[in-house]
Amino acid sequence: MLKLNENYLKLPGNYLFAEIKNRVNAYKALHPQAEVISLGIGDVTRPLDKKIIDTLHEAVDEMAAAETFKGYGPDQGYRFLIDAILENEYAAKGVALEPDEIFISDGAKCDTGNFQEIFGLDNTIAVTDPVYPVYIDTNAMAGRAGAFENGRWSNVIYMPCTAENNFAPALPKTKADIIYLCSPNNPTGTVMSREELKKWVDYAMENGSVILFDAAYSAYITEDDVPGSIYEIEGAKETAVEFRSYSKKAGFTGTRCAYTVVPKALKARSDNGEWVSLNKLWARRVSTKFNGVSYIIQKGAAAVYTDEGKRQTANTIAYYMENARIIREGLREMGFQVFGGVNAPYIWLKVPGSMTSWQFFDKLLNEVNVVGTPGSGFGPSGEGYFRLTAFGSRENTQKAIRRIQEGLDL
Amino acid sequence: MLKLNENYLKLPGNYLFAEIKNRVNAYKALHPQAEVISLGIGDVTRPLDKKIIDTLHEAVDEMAAAETFKGYGPDQGYRFLIDAILENEYAAKGVALEPDEIFISDGAKCDTGNFQEIFGLDNTIAVTDPVYPVYIDTNAMAGRAGAFENGRWSNVIYMPCTAENNFAPALPKTKADIIYLCSPNNPTGTVMSREELKKWVDYAMENGSVILFDAAYSAYITEDDVPGSIYEIEGAKETAVEFRSYSKKAGFTGTRCAYTVVPKALKARSDNGEWVSLNKLWARRVSTKFNGVSYIIQKGAAAVYTDEGKRQTANTIAYYMENARIIREGLREMGFQVFGGVNAPYIWLKVPGSMTSWQFFDKLLNEVNVVGTPGSGFGPSGEGYFRLTAFGSRENTQKAIRRIQEGLDL
Numbered sequence: 001m002l003k004l005n006e007n008y009l010k011l012p013g014n015y016l017f018a019e020i021k022n023r024v025n026a027y028k029a030l031h032p033q034a035e036v037i038s039l040g041i042g043d044v045t046r047p048l049d050k051k052i053i054d055t056l057h058e059a060v061d062e063m064a065a066a067e068t069f070k071g072y073g074p075d076q077g078y079r080f081l082i083d084a085i086l087e088n089e090y091a092a093k094g095v096a097l098e099p100d101e102i103f104i105s106d107g108a109k110c111d112t113g114n115f116q117e118i119f120g121l122d123n124t125i126a127v128t129d130p131v132y133p134v135y136i137d138t139n140a141m142a143g144r145a146g147a148f149e150n151g152r153w154s155n156v157i158y159m160p161c162t163a164e165n166n167f168a169p170a171l172p173k174t175k176a177d178i179i180y181l182c183s184p185n186n187p188t189g190t191v192m193s194r195e196e197l198k199k200w201v202d203y204a205m206e207n208g209s210v211i212l213f214d215a216a217y218s219a220y221i222t223e224d225d226v227p228g229s230i231y232e233i234e235g236a237k238e239t240a241v242e243f244r245s246y247s248k249k250a251g252f253t254g255t256r257c258a259y260t261v262v263p264k265a266l267k268a269r270s271d272n273g274e275w276v277s278l279n280k281l282w283a284r285r286v287s288t289k290f291n292g293v294s295y296i297i298q299k300g301a302a303a304v305y306t307d308e309g310k311r312q313t314a315n316t317i318a319y320y321m322e323n324a325r326i327i328r329e330g331l332r333e334m335g336f337q338v339f340g341g342v343n344a345p346y347i348w349l350k351v352p353g354s355m356t357s358w359q360f361f362d363k364l365l366n367e368v369n370v371v372g373t374p375g376s377g378f379g380p381s382g383e384g385y386f387r388l389t390a391f392g393s394r395e396n397t398q399k400a401i402r403r404i405q406e407g408l409d410l
Numbered sequence: 411m412l413k414l415n416e417n418y419l420k421l422p423g424n425y426l427f428a429e430i431k432n433r434v435n436a437y438k439a440l441h442p443q444a445e446v447i448s449l450g451i452g453d454v455t456r457p458l459d460k461k462i463i464d465t466l467h468e469a470v471d472e473m474a475a476a477e478t479f480k481g482y483g484p485d486q487g488y489r490f491l492i493d494a495i496l497e498n499e500y501a502a503k504g505v506a507l508e509p510d511e512i513f514i515s516d517g518a519k520c521d522t523g524n525f526q527e528i529f530g531l532d533n534t535i536a537v538t539d540p541v542y543p544v545y546i547d548t549n550a551m552a553g554r555a556g557a558f559e560n561g562r563w564s565n566v567i568y569m570p571c572t573a574e575n576n577f578a579p580a581l582p583k584t585k586a587d588i589i590y591l592c593s594p595n596n597p598t599g600t601v602m603s604r605e606e607l608k609k610w611v612d613y614a615m616e617n618g619s620v621i622l623f624d625a626a627y628s629a630y631i632t633e634d635d636v637p638g639s640i641y642e643i644e645g646a647k648e649t650a651v652e653f654r655s656y657s658k659k660a661g662f663t664g665t666r667c668a669y670t671v672v673p674k675a676l677k678a679r680s681d682n683g684e685w686v687s688l689n690k691l692w693a694r695r696v697s698t699k700f701n702g703v704s705y706i707i708q709k710g711a712a713a714v715y716t717d718e719g720k721r722q723t724a725n726t727i728a729y730y731m732e733n734a735r736i737i738r739e740g741l742r743e744m745g746f747q748v749f750g751g752v753n754a755p756y757i758w759l760k761v762p763g764s765m766t767s768w769q770f771f772d773k774l775l776n777e778v779n780v781v782g783t784p785g786s787g788f789g790p791s792g793e794g795y796f797r798l799t800a801f802g803s804r805e806n807t808q809k810a811i812r813r814i815q816e817g818l819d820l
Contacts, residue, residue, distance in 0.1 A: 001678075002533060002588065002678040005691070006530060006681055008528060008691050011694065044481050053474040056473075063458045069456070069458070069661075106701070109699075113698060114699060141699075254473075255473065256703065268412045281415070288548060289523040289548055291520060291666065294664065294704060296706065297704055297706070
């Protein structure tokens with residue numbers, strides 16, 4: 001008789017975005033004339049840049065002739081893309097990596113979710129709180145999170161990140177084997193400084209832990225001293241895996257391409273005392289459960305690193321970051337306590353007074369027809385916060401802030 | 411201290427294609443003038459058909475304008491593709507399925523590998539022998555295969571498929587909870603009849619087992635009475651998951667698109683006695699560890715179902731199947747015992763005399779400079795067999811068979 005993975009049955013329903021949709025639909029049903037503006041979802045809205053479009057067309061044409069047609073590609077990705085990443089994302093920042101340390105994937109969500117598969121089930125995981133839910137849910141599905149009780153998993157170490165600690169998680173009191181960090185952070189929009197990251201790399205070194213570093217938003221860093229890669233920190237090659245993505249860097253949320261860095265120096269001891277390279281284990285996972293990213297899409301991603309591609313994607317990012325400025329400054333003028341939005345496309349605001357995140361959601365929707373995301377949806381320590389995103393159009397962003405300034409009854 | 415998934419360390423190196431490459435390279439080094447023809451690898455060589463190319467271009471252009479740009483799509487796939495699948499692949503064969511029973515994925519390899527994640531670790535798996543290695547390896551990585559001893563996993567039921575039993579696996583003597591079947595079969599090129607499939611569906615029904623049915627090659631079926639979908643068999647919706655792919659149907663090996671069917675009627679009992687739909691569990695897995703297939707690629711896949719697309723892909727498949735006929739008949743004329751190649755792009759031949767699969771490999775390479783795949787690489791019961799594929803060019807296929815006919819010393 002077939003036995004299920006019972007861990008799946010412990011998962012709470014992930015109702016955050018479904019609940020948002022329900023409340024918005026209910027409002028619209030009552031107010032059919034209302035023009036609701038969403039600054040809620042973390043999805044891009046600008047079209048792909050011209051150089052990327054041109055290159056995608058070229059790649060499609062290659063698939064039309066036997067001489068240039070591409071069948072199965074290398075599981076880890078094509079060298080033209082890997083080499084462009086090594087040169088532009090790493091060598092340019094003084095980080096030397098080798099081609100077989102890069103794994104091209106179809107998304108940072110997939111790889112941050114899949115990576116735990118190469119670890120044993122008896123590791124303790126630590127996550128910042130609030131957090132991107134995929135880190136926890138995938139560990140829960142594998143059976144590593146324990147039981148879900150009162151909104152928390154019993155075997156997960158939650159590290160609160162709030163205004164009180166300046167969104168810098170404290171080192172855990174109990175030992176953590178697998179540590180998820182995300183900078184620039186989703187949802188708070190804050191970043192980890194060089195010193196903060198160094199503290200974590202040292203902790204991982206001392207405790208034989210691994211850091212799974214989600215840098216999906218690194219392209220949005222505007223301040224010089226903020227590290228865009230954990231490998232800018234000494235010792236990180238022995239302690240950290242890094243996840244990057246074209247989703248936000250180049251508008252690839254619907255086009256799908258990302259990459260994961262697993263340095264060969266990163267090792268763990270097996271039960272028989274042998275040091276095993278995580279790179280080797282991940283390569284085995286990738287070659288067995290994955291078959292590479294579409295050639296066409298990899299070509300499009302590589303176009304990001306041409307001169308035109310760099311210029312065009314930088315312009316698009318600047319467009320979103322101007323939205324972030326409009327939101328941040330607009331709210332600050334009103335007296336809101338606002339975080340993020342400088343090195344990230346997310347603005348994290350403290351809900352005024354003693355309102356809950358959901359109460360503020362309702363207020364914003366009802367009074368000015370603007371939709372955001374309640375912070376409590378990202379974890380217990382997100383309560384009392386609210387996320388707005390810079391991924392809307394300029395017009396909608398300006399209109400939303402004007403409405404909040406003129407119409408919100410504070 | 412980080413603990414590894416020790417199951418990965420039990421995996422034997424998968425040296426089949428690496429060993430082939432080594433031997434070919436060694437031969438070429440000694441004979442630099444030799445023109446070696448490969449009928450070994452299961453990868454397509456014909457370009458994408460025109461309608462698909464045109465549609466990919468259109469989809470790329472949609473990504474170039476804000477009005478038609480697509481960000482994150484539905485995790486399970488776009489309805490335009492799902493609806494085309496329902497109509498053309500299933501309704502046309504009298505099989506009624508619902509849209510949320512189809513999951514668009516980036517490859518049948520990925521999904522046949524990932525699907526076991528929703529099952530408990532204490533299930534017994536059964537595979538045909540020879541077999542596509544991904545089924546076993548992914549179960550071994552999850553910890554479900556036991557120990558690897560003398561070329562076999564201790565917790566895996568191997569079901570021999572040889573000329574002696576007409577490549578029809580016998581029902582296992584010990585109970586199997588998860589059964590992997592593949593028809594048209596890779597590597598043997600043989601197919602399961604309606605009666606054979608019915609026997610398995612009945613077995614699964616009686617024993618509360620699930621059948622994971624790999625139909626990646628269904629587009630190559632030429633005989634009317636061979637079922638292309640397991641859902642043509644009564645009871646299969648309660649017992650089977652089906653995997654399909656555009657890799658071989660439309661030349662998408664490097665373009666990446668496939669789909670998995672999980673009927674809502676397919677259920678298993680949880681530890682607390684509740685009947686749980688596998689569809690619900692798989693949907694949860696997909697929404698948490700995957701983020702959908704590229705919009706551009708899904709549009710290209712949907713083009714397969716237009717009138718032009720159908721005509722063009724049928725022509726390409728006919729091209730490969732003519733290669734299969736040339737190989738099959740050419741070898742048969744020489745007295746070889748040959749299987750497959752009628753409803754599948756694979757020809758499975760009995761190695762003459764008492765040669766092993768690898769001895770025949772060397773003979774073919776040395777005497778006529780033709781490369782194939784030793785059957786023993788697909789499992790113990792593959793010993794004494796050899797796989798040739800129909801995916802080469804017509805010219806190379808004809809030349810290879812001529813060389814075998816004229817130059818092989820039998």
